[in-house]
Amino acid sequence: MEDLANILMTEAANQGIELTQIRMNKEFLEEIRFRNGNLERVNTSILQGIGVRVRLKSAWGFASVDSWEKTEALEALRRAIKIAKASSLAKRKDDGNLVEEPAHQDTYVVSVKENPFDKDLEEKVAFLKETNIRIRDSHETIRMYLTNYQARKVDTWFFSSEGAQIHQVLPYTGAQHTAVAVAPPEIQRRTLENFQSRGWEAIEDLDLFSLAEKVGKEVAVLATQAKKSPSGVIPLILEPYQLGLTIHESLGHPTELDRVLGYEADFAGTSFMTPDKLGILKYGNERVTMTNDPTMKGVLAHYKYDDEGTLAKKFHPVKEGIFQEYQSDREHAGMLERKFSTGNSKAQSYRFVPIIRMANLYMEPDPSGYNGIEELIEDTKYGVYGLNWKSHSISDKRVNFQFATQMGYLIENGEIKHPIKNLTYQGITTDFWNSVSGMTKQMQIWGLPYCGKGAPMQVGYVSHGGPWTRFDNVRIGISD
Amino acid sequence: MSTNLEKILTELEKRGTSSAQIELSGISRISTRFGENHITQNQWQVETQLSIVVEIDKKVGSISGDSQLLKRSPEEIAEQVIKIARISPPDSEFPGYAPPSKYHQIQRTQEEVEPEKIGEEIRQAIDSALNYDEKVEKVAGNVFATKTRYHLVNSLGLDAERISVMYASTINVAAFDGNNESRSTDRTTGIKLTDLGLANMSKEVAQIAVMGLHQKEIEPGIYQAILEPLATQEILVFFLQAASARIVQDHQSFLKDRIGEQVVSENLTLSHVPLDAENVMNREFDVEVTPTKDITFLEDGVLKAYAYDRRTAKKDGIESNGTAWRIFGGLVPMFVGNKLEPGIKTRKELISQIDYGVLITNLFYNNLVNPPLGTATGLTRDGLFLIEKGEITASLKNMRWTDSILEILKNVEVANNLSQKARFFFGADRTCSILTDHFAFSSKTGH
The missing domain is CATH 3.30.2290.10 (PmbA/TldD superfamily)
Known part of the structure; x- marks a missing residue:
């Protein structure tokens, strides 16, 4: 690998390229999917290739090819240089500098207790089938039941003409159960899942049999017992998964610096968290501290170096309610004259150019907060409790949002009164985060391998969560 | 080979x-x-x-x-x-x-x-x-x-x-x-x-x-609206998803068990036209290599067909109609590359029919809130205008909409301005501006 990278970097230097970054990936993926007890997909795949990124007079070029052969890699370099020259036909007026980053030389391997690829495939298939059938058996109203399992291992070698040489090995393992219950005229759907930077032990901890029963029984409750959600401006409690998604959409995306500076306007949109608000905006009340920490081990968005070779950092985009920091890469940090990149530059694979991606982003729990969700509910006179994502929509500046949760409960006089269905909540981002009125001491982090960003779209692996949290004065219920 | x-x-x-x-x-x-x-x-x-x-x-x-x-x-x-x-x-x-x-x-x-x-x-x-x-x-x-x-x-x-x-x-x-x-x-x-x-x-x-x-604000409520071709496409995409046999079989479609029914305005006719050379998504076979054919799956507002790949077709005891697509690594039957039958009136004539309403150029971040019912939400995306007495009189701040797809398409007139539009995520369709009697804004966006 090193020899090939050196050949490419020497050739690029000979052609006047100022900066060359070489990323080589080898990725193994295993997927098993059961639908209604039937094996719908068992697939293994391997991806291996090289991405070459060059910078020529502040214009970028990137090319990829699914090969590590010298001839094909040199052809990718030729295309990258050609593309950089095309970029210079409409390039930045100034020659903005990238922020400095030490040229790291390191190997980082996330070790797993049990390698999912070493486990017998037949056993895995049989096990997943049984768990899938357990969903069906958990209630008579279940008409569709789906089980997805995925294990991925990614080896990445990163070299740069600045002297970086990094090898990272990152595992990803997880599973998902979905059930649809039909009790005419009611149809409801429930999904529970988790994905982590771990091995087969992530599947064991997820306890897919218990999870199957939970999915099945809860979706049946939704279809047969749940009452209509109340509407009005009332308190809302969110569990860590749904809290995480709300953080993802209303804080994660608007603090991506490329988006803030107008470079995602063609697709994802822009942001209300403009540079004039940095250090000033009261994003939330003093209870709200948000942390971005890809160095946390075990969570899906764990890594030591990003795809520009920048060391991952723990930082607070929001601290005690005040907007403190953007997520950045080296170029956009330079544009805003930040001192360093936060290490959020990630690509889906060697095929894609790295872009700013949120990583492991969560809300800090309150050490003096409630001792569990039960205590939080006990201290809530009236409100609703929402669990897990059903749908969402948010404006392109990330100001106005609407979420729907799969599951809900009505709370009256400190007790769960009954389950509710089709719970929705709407808000204005800063109003919402300024209405936090309580949270637990405990927190959870959930992994979601689904975040779409960029054009062409790249899928990012993120993890989010925090404590069970109560918000006051939230607009609940807008539709059936 | x-x-x-x-x-x-x-x-x-x-x-x-x-x-x-x-x-x-x-x-x-x-x-x-x-x-x-x-x-x-x-x-x-x-x-x-x-x-x-x-x-x-x-x-x-x-x-x-x-x-x-x-x-x-x-x-x-x-x-x-x-x-x-x-x-x-x-x-x-x-x-x-x-x-x-x-x-x-x-x-x-x-x-x-x-x-x-x-x-x-x-x-x-x-x-x-x-x-x-x-x-x-x-x-x-x-x-x-x-x-x-x-x-x-x-x-x-x-x-x-x-x-x-x-x-x-x-x-x-x-x-x-x-x-x-x-x-x-x-x-x-x-x-x-x-x-x-x-x-x-x-x-x-x-x-x-x-x-x-210089945008003005309007209040949430139900408006008569002109949807420009891009906004029309965003609404039709929900209809097309619901017409996928995969979604129907998973009990997640608001078009389930409605073949042969008048589901939307009689002014709406939608055809899947893979054999039309003018369609950028033209193709002689789908990803399963089933031969494609032109299919009018919505005729005068009557639902005529679902999109089937080989697996969903087998389950319903029929044959694939050549609409299998690979999307995000999965195989899904879907009508992609469709044509909305244009009307006779110009876009301007449709605007002139509105006494008080809005013109929407684009919609953004649209999602189903309740798939089996077809309730959806989203936002206007920059390019929302007030129509008064048949004329565009002001630009407006963006609004959140929350409405039933079938309700939006219930009373509709179609303009004659057929144009090819890339979808936000995947594919393309030829659509027109439409006038609808029912477009529900549920809140202001603040910008």
Whole structure:
């Protein structure tokens, strides 16, 4: 690998390229999917290739090819240089500098207790089938039941003409159960899942049999017992998964610096968290501290170096309610004259150019907060409790949002009164985060391998969560 | 058949598989993005995707990968995929593969351009917007040039190949006047780079962005609305998803059990037109190599058909209608590349019919809130205008909408301005402006 990278970097230097970054990936993926007890997909795949990124007079070029052969890699370099020259036909007026980053030389391997690829495939298939059938058996109203399992291992070698040489090995393992219950005229759907930077032990901890029963029984409750959600401006409690998604959409995306500076306007949109608000905006009340920490081990968005070779950092985009920091890469940090990149530059694979991606982003729990969700509910006179994502929509500046949760409960006089269905909540981002009125001491982090960003779209692996949290004065219920 | 694929297929047959299929696609894609009036990202991806599926007595397994997999020996590939199939429980819903068929011939233009040409077109598009009005300050967008070679062979003797080239672009323009910002967006697609008409499109988007300055506020409520072609497409996409047999069979469709019913306005006729050369998504067979055909699946508001691939068709005891698509790695039946039958009236005439309502150029971040009911929510995206007494009188701040898709499409008139629009995520359709009597705004967005 090193020899090939050196050949490419020497050739690029000979052609006047100022900066060359070489990323080589080898990725193994295993997927098993059961639908209604039937094996719908068992697939293994391997991806291996090289991405070459060059910078020529502040214009970028990137090319990829699914090969590590010298001839094909040199052809990718030729295309990258050609593309950089095309970029210079409409390039930045100034020659903005990238922020400095030490040229790291390191190997980082996330070790797993049990390698999912070493486990017998037949056993895995049989096990997943049984768990899938357990969903069906958990209630008579279940008409569709789906089980997805995925294990991925990614080896990445990163070299740069600045002297970086990094090898990272990152595992990803997880599973998902979905059930649809039909009790005419009611149809409801429930999904529970988790994905982590771990091995087969992530599947064991997820306890897919218990999870199957939970999915099945809860979706049946939704279809047969749940009452209509109340509407009005009332308190809302969110569990860590749904809290995480709300953080993802209303804080994660608007603090991506490329988006803030107008470079995602063609697709994802822009942001209300403009540079004039940095250090000033009261994003939330003093209870709200948000942390971005890809160095946390075990969570899906764990890594030591990003795809520009920048060391991952723990930082607070929001601290005690005040907007403190953007997520950045080296170029956009330079544009805003930040001192360093936060290490959020990630690509889906060697095929894609790295872009700013949120990583492991969560809300800090309150050490003096409630001792569990039960205590939080006990201290809530009236409100609703929402669990897990059903749908969402948010404006392109990330100001106005609407979420729907799969599951809900009505709370009256400190007790769960009954389950509710089709719970929705709407808000204005800063109003919402300024209405936090309580949270637990405990927190959870959930992994979601689904975040779409960029054009062409790249899928990012993120993890989010925090404590069970109560918000006051939230607009609940807008539709059936 | 290429030698490699032939050798793999021969090896699989030699080892006693009941049936086998190999899918090979090669993609070369230049993706150029721009923002703040300059090119920001430029990628040239060259990749191969290989997928091999084998069946042994209804036990099915598959492997996939890039060209590294193709470089392995046929024996090694066969051994691995057969091992997976053998340990799999029988797939009782396995539909088998498509047999060889006769396909319609489509005359397809295949124009490839150099990245410098794309860079030059983008520079002209940026200048075109900036020169339109001094209030125009920022131009963003993207241009994709994608060449796909698709080849599928199977043990039934099928050997089909298709090469296609497609261009797509989005342009977003921001205008400023003091503290006031207004943005507008449009998307287009074509078979040639020049089909995109980037400089003209950029100027038109700039015009709407400037028109959009000095927004007023309106209150939430139900409005008569003109949806411009891009906004119409965003609403129709929900209808098209609901018409997928996969969604219907999963009990997640608001069109379940409604074939033959009048589900929307009698003024709406929607056709899937894969054999129409003017459709950028034209194709003679789908990704399962089932021959495609033109299908009017919504006629005068009456639902006539769902989109079926081989698996969903088998479940319903019918045949695939050639609408299988690979989206995000999965196989889904979906009507893509559709044509909304245009009406007689001009867009201007439809606007003149509104006493008090809105004109919506684009919708954003739209999602179903309740799939079986068809309730959805989303936002207007820069380019919302007030219509009073048949005239556009003011620009408006963005609004959140929450409404039933069927309610929006219940009382509709269609304009005659048919135009091809790239979808936000995947595919393209030809749509028109429509007038609807029911478009429910549920809240203000604050910008």
